[in-house]
Amino acid sequence: MTLLLGIETSCDETAAAVVDDGTRVLSNVVATQIDIHRRYGGVFPEVASRQHVLSILPVIREAMEQAGVSWADLEAIAVTYGPGLTGSLLVGVNVAKGLAWAKDLPLLGINHLEGHIYANWLGSDGRRGKTPASFPLLCLIVSGGHTELVLMSGHGRYRLLGRTLDDAAGEAFDKVGRLLGLPYPGGPAIQEVACTGDPESFRLPRALLGEGYDFSFSGLKTAVLREAQKLGIGSDHASTRAVPRKGGGGPKSSYSGSFPVSDLAASFQEAVVDALVSKTQSAVSGSGVRAVLLAGGVASNLLLRTRMAAALTEQVYFPEPKFCTDNAAMIASAGHFRLEAGHRSGWDLDVVPGLVLGGRG
Numbered sequence: 164m165t166l167l168l169g170i171e172t173s174c175d176e177t178a179a180a181v182v183d184d185g186t187r188v189l190s191n192v193v194a195t196q197i198d199i200h201r202r203y204g205g206v207f208p209e210v211a212s213r214q215h216v217l218s219i220l221p222v223i224r225e226a227m228e229q230a231g232v233s234w235a236d237l238e239a240i241a242v243t244y245g246p247g248l249t250g251s252l253l254v255g256v257n258v259a260k261g262l263a264w265a266k267d268l269p270l271l272g273i274n275h276l277e278g279h280i281y282a283n284w285l286g287s288d289g290r291r292g293k294t295p296a297s298f299p300l301l302c303l304i305v306s307g308g309h310t311e312l313v314l315m316s317g318h319g320r321y322r323l324l325g326r327t328l329d330d331a332a333g334e335a336f337d338k339v340g341r342l343l344g345l346p347y348p349g350g351p352a353i354q355e356v357a358c359t360g361d362p363e364s365f366r367l368p369r370a371l372l373g374e375g376y377d378f379s380f381s382g383l384k385t386a387v388l389r390e391a392q393k394l395g396i397g398s399d400h401a402s403t404r405a406v407p408r409k410g411g412g413g414p415k416s417s418y419s420g421s422f423p424v425s426d427l428a429a430s431f432q433e434a435v436v437d438a439l440v441s442k443t444q445s446a447v448s449g450s451g452v453r454a455v456l457l458a459g460g461v462a463s464n465l466l467l468r469t470r471m472a473a474a475l476t477e478q479v480y481f482p483e484p485k486f487c488t489d490n491a492a493m494i495a496s497a498g499h500f501r502l503e504a505g506h507r508s509g510w511d512l513d514v515v516p517g518l519v520l521g522g523r524g
């Protein structure tokens with residue numbers, strides 16, 4: 164039994180979790196700030212760090228209590244030190260350092276993107292995750308801040324194959340959601356309205372950028388903006404007519420499959436998924452990878468999951484939805500494998516807001 168406490172505060176979720184052996188999640192507490200940031204249509208950095216200060220200790224206490232463990236049971240504390248928002252990262256790193264010092268535990272600074280990858284090792288309710296069997300693996304990290312194809316040749320060994328040159332996939336979902344008048348975050352909202360839309364109704368561009376493995380989503384976003392303007396469905400207009408709001412019930416029934424917002428949302432989702440699947444497919448071919456891992460918030464997208472699994476002969480892994488978006492269990496899992504490999508961070512651990520994974524190979 165190797166119990167780790169994970170702490171994650173890189174963006175707008177304050178999270179703590181206790182994980183055994185990097186695979187069994189004993190607790191996974193996430194205090195989300197989504198309702199606070201929704202009014203700004205995105206994350207407001209100063210507000211985010213202030214909320215982390217308020218939430219971090221209660222969240223850690225709850226994670227320890229739910230797991231039923233004491234400080235003496237822990238092997239180490241793992242914390243996200245980048246990439247992310249500076250003020251947000253600082254809260255988690257400093258709390259982790261203070262606790263590790265006070266409780267005489269090893270400290271492990273974890274790359275948030277590595278954490279997203281390790282969400283694929285997690286199983287909830289004390290079950291072990293379906294651990295990917297062997298390396299090399301190809302990881303598609305698709306989150307609000309990142310879109311990266313990374314070759315993983317072993318635990319902690321990464322080579323960056325391609326990345327977005329402009330917007331991240333999740334960022335594109337969020338921006339398009341906002342211009343269609345859907346609630347923040349745009350990803351789940353677009354997925355929901357797209358269910359009743361026709362993905363063939365709008366011809367939107369797929370930026371495949373030739374032979375390489377880089378992505379680009381800003382042209383697609385601009386194309387959606389143009390279509391929305393032509394139809395006169397700016398955010399204010401759409402939000403009052405047709406937006407299914409969380410817990411709000413009502414307006415969903417006011418549009419049919421032919422309502423432009425759902426058609427445009429479905430066409431946009433289709434274009435993003437097409438680009439992600441075709442780049443992953445070409446990165447897999449001839450590479451000798453044993454399996455493909457999806458990671459990050461956009462990995463909970465149902466169309467992406469089904470399309471990717473259908474397009475590849477290799478096994479495709481994706482985390483449970485609650486481990487796709489930001490959480491601390493994934494940080495504890497990555498910490499476990501780093502601890503096993505003999506890694507430790509020093510007391511001079513600092514935040515690195517622009518931290519990369521794997522460098523350009």
Ligand code: KG4
Nearest residue numbers: 306307308333348350351460461464488489
């Ligand atoms: O990984 P994550 O929680 O945070 C970052 O590290 O950025 O990802 C959040 C992103 C948001 O952009 C959100 O819109 C997107 O993940 N997302 C989705 C879905 N669920 C969350 N995008 C598409 N479909 C979804 N079902």
Ligand code: ZN
Nearest residue numbers: 279306488489
């Ligand atoms: Zn994330």
